[in-house]
Amino acid sequence: MTTDSIRWFWYSSPQTFFPLAGRIARICAVLAVVFGVAGLYTGFFVAPTDATQGEAYRIIYIHVPAAWMSMFLYVVMALWAAIGLAFNTRLSFLMARALAPTGALFTFIALWTGSFWGKPTWGTWWVWDARLTSELILLFLYFGYIALQATIDDRRRADRAGAVLAIVGVVNIPIIYYSVKWWNTLHQGASVSLSQAPSMAATMLTGMLLMALCFWAYSIAVALTRVRAEIAQVG
């Protein structure tokens, strides 16, 4: 068969993926530290004080990258789950499973840092506005996925049930992203978007993007290490 020569599924076998995942995880762990140090240095020592928010704005360097990761990891998780449902590849489900805790963590960090930013700038820790509420729903989607995996004993059924939940939950992602446009919210609009020039100082933007790269590398390293542990446990 011709498809055999392409070997699309070569790395979909956990055993062949295991050493590759280890190498990528190690590289990404180093990158996360490098980008993190560079990002924090830029954010705290190079970038100027914000004209209206003073030093409180420096929360942006973790808040925005964490919020990006929370949404992005969910989409990647749902994508792996969908691939798992479509092709019945075990590694895809393992990847989805490995991404969930880190996604939930970044969602919590986005909410936590947002709360600590909202208090000095809005005067409140929490409001039930569209952006905050939809991000909270994202956290519950992650929790729901993790709980489903934990409560269903049959591994294949757990994977399939989790996959359906993850895929349906994707609806929430555009709602989070566009919530600041669709509704009147306390949360500000995007300072960085694909369609417009960023509305912030270049050094601030650099620090934020470096932290985003740090969180990316961190997520890859952690998720791949977790998937290796899963493979080692269940084979």
Add this chain to the structure above:
Amino acid sequence: MSEFFNMGGYGLYVWGSYGVTFALLAIEVVVLMKRKRETKT
């Protein structure tokens, strides 16, 4: 130095954010490393 930690009066909010964030990331790494050691004989 104390000026840096004071963050223009926003110290609680800035360090409250950064502290919790990096503590949680550190916990995830430690838990994962522990699990890694346990799974590998």
